[in-house]
Amino acid sequence: MVDKSEIYDVVIIGGGVIGISIAYKLSKSNLRCAVVEKNYLGNGATQAAAGVISPLFYGDDQINSPMRQMRELSYEMFLKLEDEFEELEIECPFNKTGIFRTAFDDKELELLKKLSDITSKLGVKSELVTDRKQKNELNFLSEEIRGGMFFPDEGYVDGLNFVGKLKSAIMKMGSDIFENEEFLDFKIVNDNTNQIITSKHNFFANNLVFATGSTNILEKYDISEELIINPVKGQYILVRSKEFELPYTIGDGSYGQTDEGPQYQGYLVPRDSGLIYIGASKHYGLNDNIIELEGINFCLEVAKKYLGSIENFEFISAHSGIRPQSKKGTPVIKKLFNSDNILFVSGHYTQGMMLSLGTAEIIKNYLTKSDEILFNLFNEM
Ligand SMILES: Cc1cc2nc3c(=O)[nH]c(=O)nc-3n(C[C@H](O)[C@H](O)[C@H](O)COP(=O)(O)OP(=O)(O)OC[C@H]3O[C@@H](n4cnc5c(N)ncnc54)[C@H](O)[C@@H]3O)c2cc1C
Numbered sequence: 069m070v071d072k073s074e075i076y077d078v079v080i081i082g083g084g085v086i087g088i089s090i091a092y093k094l095s096k097s098n099l100r101c102a103v104v105e106k107n108y109l110g111n112g113a114t115q116a117a118a119g120v121i122s123p124l125f126y127g128d129d130q131i132n133s134p135m136r137q138m139r140e141l142s143y144e145m146f147l148k149l150e151d152e153f154e155e156l157e158i159e160c161p162f163n164k165t166g167i168f169r170t171a172f173d174d175k176e177l178e179l180l181k182k183l184s185d186i187t188s189k190l191g192v193k194s195e196l197v198t199d200r201k202q203k204n205e206l207n208f209l210s211e212e213i214r215g216g217m218f219f220p221d222e223g224y225v226d227g228l229n230f231v232g233k234l235k236s237a238i239m240k241m242g243s244d245i246f247e248n249e250e251f252l253d254f255k256i257v258n259d260n261t262n263q264i265i266t267s268k269h270n271f272f273a274n275n276l277v278f279a280t281g282s283t284n285i286l287e288k289y290d291i292s293e294e295l296i297i298n299p300v301k302g303q304y305i306l307v308r309s310k311e312f313e314l315p316y317t318i319g320d321g322s323y324g325q326t327d328e329g330p331q332y333q334g335y336l337v338p339r340d341s342g343l344i345y346i347g348a349s350k351h352y353g354l355n356d357n358i359i360e361l362e363g364i365n366f367c368l369e370v371a372k373k374y375l376g377s378i379e380n381f382e383f384i385s386a387h388s389g390i391r392p393q394s395k396k397g398t399p400v401i402k403k404l405f406n407s408d409n410i411l412f413v414s415g416h417y418t419q420g421m422m423l424s425l426g427t428a429e430i431i432k433n434y435l436t437k438s439d440e441i442l443f444n445l446f447n448e449m
Contacts, residue, residue, distance in 0.1 A: 078090075118317075
């Protein structure tokens with residue numbers, strides 16, 4: 069006899085931001101979910117994220133591409149989150165502090181002006197600062213920074229706080245989360261039922277979703293190459309200024325479009341108790357959590373670039389996490405094993421926080437059969 073409590077509409081393997089967001093959206097649509105996490109929620113890439121939430125696209129995003137649609141959908145979902153959480157009587161984890169994108173010279177200022185034309189068409193608010201004296205709160209920034217653009221509706225989430233709040237919401241809505249429990253194997257019982265064997269349970273579910281970040285747990289099955297996820301380690305540091313509290317995220321306004329080609333520039337992001345997140349380095353192919361001096365050095369360079377000097381900062385700690393990068397560099401959403409009910413969702417690389425709620429909405433729309441268009445576009449990519 070199967071214990072009734074072990075039957076779910078959806079079992080989700082992986083309690084990172086992607087798995088938890090999917091459980092949140094599905095639970096809101098009255099599907100009963102179980103999330104199986106082998107460690108604690110958010111222990112993977114999620115805990116390391118700067119958590120920058122911005123709808124702005126990078127050069128590789130084509131208008132109307134599935135990626136752009138996912139990004140816009142996700143941003144829309146973040147703006148709705150406050151109302152949704154108010155209804156659930158849970159504090160909203162999205163900090164809409166705004167983001168200031170810097171310009172060091174005329175060229176970067178021009179780039180930002182062009183960007184503001186595009187973003188205003190999308191309804192994204194922005195304020196161009198051509199002379200930093202216009203905005204007194206920018207006094208803490210390096211004197212090399214000429215101006216920039218402030219995006220008031222953007223902000224950040226702290227990875228662990230975000231999944232923690234989503235967990236409270238999921239449990240309030242009647243779904244379950246099993247931490248310290250590992251996925252071991254599964255069997256397709258029939259068209260509508262899958263058996264999922266974990267280190268502690270034997271679950272049965274109509275739908276099974278793998279959201280396991282960079283861990284490649286499906287390698288032992290016969291899966292295609294495009295589902296192999298590459299690890300990209302990232303390091304960040306936490307510091308505290310003795311002189312100011314960071315009011316909002318500071319990021320690069322050139323979107324990495326330099327004369328030498330795309331170059332990633334790093335961020336400063338506010339954290340609780342006056343802490344500042346500075347990061348994050350990129351180490352391709354590295355799958356360990358060793359803190360290396362090279363990574364710390366990258367973070368110090370980011371700090372110097374935006375703040376000018378790193379005097380008067382207290383060093384608090386250094387951390388790392390593994391970003392899940394797909395072969396194409398964009399998120400992978402695919403049906404598996406010739407089944408309409410077994411899905412693979414990973415490869416969010418540098419943007420898993422930003423794309424989490426949009427990804428979850430796409431999966432929810434597919435599983436509830438309310439809109440399959442965007443899901444199918446990703447599935448066929
Ligand atoms: C340094 C750094 C900075 C970042 N900054 C940003 C940012 O500013 N904005 C942004 O949008 N994104 C950012 N990201 C990217 C973002 O963090 C990731 O894209 C996102 O966290 C990926 O989420 P995930 O759920 O796919 O993976 P993970 O968070 O890694 O979750 C996968 C989970 O699966 C679990 N798991 C694996 N195997 C099993 C098993 N057999 N059984 C059960 N559970 C299992 C793991 O324990 C893990 O918890 C950053 C990432 C890093 C590392």
